[in-house]
Amino acid sequence: MRKRLIFAIVALLLLAPWPVAYAFENNLAGASVIPLEVVAAPGSAAPRCQVYGRAIGSVTPGDLFYINMKSNAIDSLVTLYITNTDELSQYYRYMTLRVGIYTQTEEQWQKLDGLPETFVTLNNGLVSFTLPGLADYKVTIDGGCFYSLTAAGSTEPAPKFYLTAE
Numbered sequence: 001m002r003k004r005l006i007f008a009i010v011a012l013l014l015l016a017p018w019p020v021a022y023a024f025e026n027n028l029a030g031a032s033v034i035p036l037e038v039v040a041a042p043g044s045a046a047p048r049c050q051v052y053g054r055a056i057g058s059v060t061p062g063d064l065f066y067i068n069m070k071s072n073a074i075d076s077l078v079t080l081y082i083t084n085t086d087e088l089s090q091y092y093r094y095m096t097l098r099v100g101i102y103t104q105t106e107e108q109w110q111k112l113d114g115l116p117e118t119f120v121t122l123n124n125g126l127v128s129f130t131l132p133g134l135a136d137y138k139v140t141i142d143g144g145c146f147y148s149l150t151a152a153g154s155t156e157p158a159p160k161f162y163l164t165a166e
Helices: 002-015
Strands: 037-040 056-060 062-068 076-082 092-104 109-111 118-121 126-131 136-148 161-165
Touching: 062 076, 062 161, 092 126, 118 126
Parallel strands: none
Antiparallel strands: 037 062, 056 136, 062 136, 076 126, 076 161, 092 109, 092 118, 092 136
8 A cells, every 4th residue: 555655646746747838938128029031042152063083172152041130139049051961971071161151231241250260061060150130141151172982973962051040
């Protein structure tokens, strides 16, 4: 009888917290949260590379994403991912891509000051950075290098990018 009572009490204590739901509001001091807009760059603006079999190659710079934060005063954490690193590792010994962040001035795109040189590779697969609000940005690949493992004439896959902004 005593064992049953102990078992019932332990079971009650273990199961009691489960039906409780927690929630919180992500609203800083009553400020309204305005969503930001992320748009993928057109294919014609994307970075390019010419791959030769068993050789070192370089990456031609290009745009990846445009981020509109002009209506959002809150800084945003942005993370850029390479989503197909497993596939790429079968075709490349290494791939190192230099990520650029640019802000739009009145007439042109200007490199964002204050961010360290950022690289995304097959080993890390992602990079994160914080962007201040009230501006437009573009995320680019400013260059890079790779070593192709396969023989000449084969078709190597290109990196596929994904971006999140919070």
